Amino acid sequence: MKTLQEQSQECLAVSAPLPVFGVELADASGCILADDVHSIVNIPAQDLAATDGYAIRAKDVFGASHESPVSLPVVAEIQSDDFDRYVYTENTAILVSSGAQMPRGADCVVPLELTDRGQATVRVFEAVDEHENVRTQAEDVRAGDVLVAAGTRISSRHIALVASGGQDRVTVRPNPRVVVMSIGDDIVEAGKPLPAGKRYDADSYAIAAGVVNAGGVPYRVGCVSDDKQVLREAIEDQLVRADVIITTGGLSYGASDTLRDVLAELGSVRFDALAMEPVHRMGVGTLEDGIRLFCLPGEPVAAMVAFDVFVRPALRKMQGYQHVQQQVIRAHAERGFASPQGKDEFVRVRVHGDPISGYGFTVQGENSRPLLRSLSQANGLAHVPMDVTTVGIGDELDCMIFAG
Numbered sequence: 001m002k003t004l005q006e007q008s009q010e011c012l013a014v015s016a017p018l019p020v021f022g023v024e025l026a027d028a029s030g031c032i033l034a035d036d037v038h039s040i041v042n043i044p045a046q047d048l049a050a051t052d053g054y055a056i057r058a059k060d061v062f063g064a065s066h067e068s069p070v071s072l073p074v075v076a077e078i079q080s081d082d083f084d085r086y087v088y089t090e091n092t093a094i095l096v097s098s099g100a101q102m103p104r105g106a107d108c109v110v111p112l113e114l115t116d117r118g119q120a121t122v123r124v125f126e127a128v129d130e131h132e133n134v135r136t137q138a139e140d141v142r143a144g145d146v147l148v149a150a151g152t153r154i155s156s157r158h159i160a161l162v163a164s165g166g167q168d169r170v171t172v173r174p175n176p177r178v179v180v181m182s183i184g185d186d187i188v189e190a191g192k193p194l195p196a197g198k199r200y201d202a203d204s205y206a207i208a209a210g211v212v213n214a215g216g217v218p219y220r221v222g223c224v225s226d227d228k229q230v231l232r233e234a235i236e237d238q239l240v241r242a243d244v245i246i247t248t249g250g251l252s253y254g255a256s257d258t259l260r261d262v263l264a265e266l267g268s269v270r271f272d273a274l275a276m277e278p279v280h281r282m283g284v285g286t287l288e289d290g291i292r293l294f295c296l297p298g299e300p301v302a303a304m305v306a307f308d309v310f311v312r313p314a315l316r317k318m319q320g321y322q323h324v325q326q327q328v329i330r331a332h333a334e335r336g337f338a339s340p341q342g343k344d345e346f347v348r349v350r351v352h353g354d355p356i357s358g359y360g361f362t363v364q365g366e367n368s369r370p371l372l373r374s375l376s377q378a379n380g381l382a383h384v385p386m387d388v389t390t391v392g393i394g395d396e397l398d399c400m401i402f403a404g
Contacts, residue, residue, distance in 0.1 A: 249298030
């Protein structure tokens, strides 16, 4: 049987980052930037008024107050779309709107609320300092500066900065396209009548949602028959649009489980028993054109644990993330429980607390039983190492917090 560490390494080994390509800025949201993006302009490009008011020199209103206002003639008005460069004359005022180019020679802006808002002559009731209410040229970014560094996940904030720097395309790692299918003649699509002896497919819905949360683009195929011909055709149909295929089910050794036979003809896939709970076995490999394949258990709790422990980090590596593992919090057990000997166990828990007082966790449901309700009530998985068979009250474990 393979250990947790061995299986993790194998999943990451087949998950090299996807090739980079250039995209329009509007399509880059959520992708990992592959190259640094540099500004081609200063931001702002010139000195700008930061508020509506009057452009002046600070020394011309020194000592101004409500009791002793300073009066200045208003000699011009500049709007934000006015590109003519005005020259300031001492002991005058130029009315400016927010975002307007500062006249040459003026060194500050008196806000409207500190004046009588005069049109021909303005009375200033409070002194201002040099550069007050002025956005100076290149105070934000200088031409040539790195706007966003490689390895950054691009958000709307980064897109605003890159666009301000004059760039309309960036080079990114694409979000992986992930096909998700549940295998077995014993499962039925939710919403359809449920014949006796069958169950509704929860796996493909859950894994597809997990793919979205991990940054991938899911294509949920749903339920696929165990019949070899049907299964082979279903997989082959997805090869043209997939970077990754995730299957659930079909891993037992019964005659009706045909997944191994079908995949043996399509690529190189290894199936192993795992020394862990609740994930007992899993398949990992590649199909034609380097498509990655992860074969997860059909039991829903085991499938979702396998996704969070093994597949989510692989998807993040493919996107170019430097840190692929989920957040781990060290927390203490609030009640004791037993764990199987010789196996790494991931227990459904609810973690609570804060960095100052510390964290604790409560086990949700019976850790030895794959209860889907208890997984829905958990916010993480406590990892019990394989050499630990008893967790006592107060014992600390690493708890992997769910990302979504």
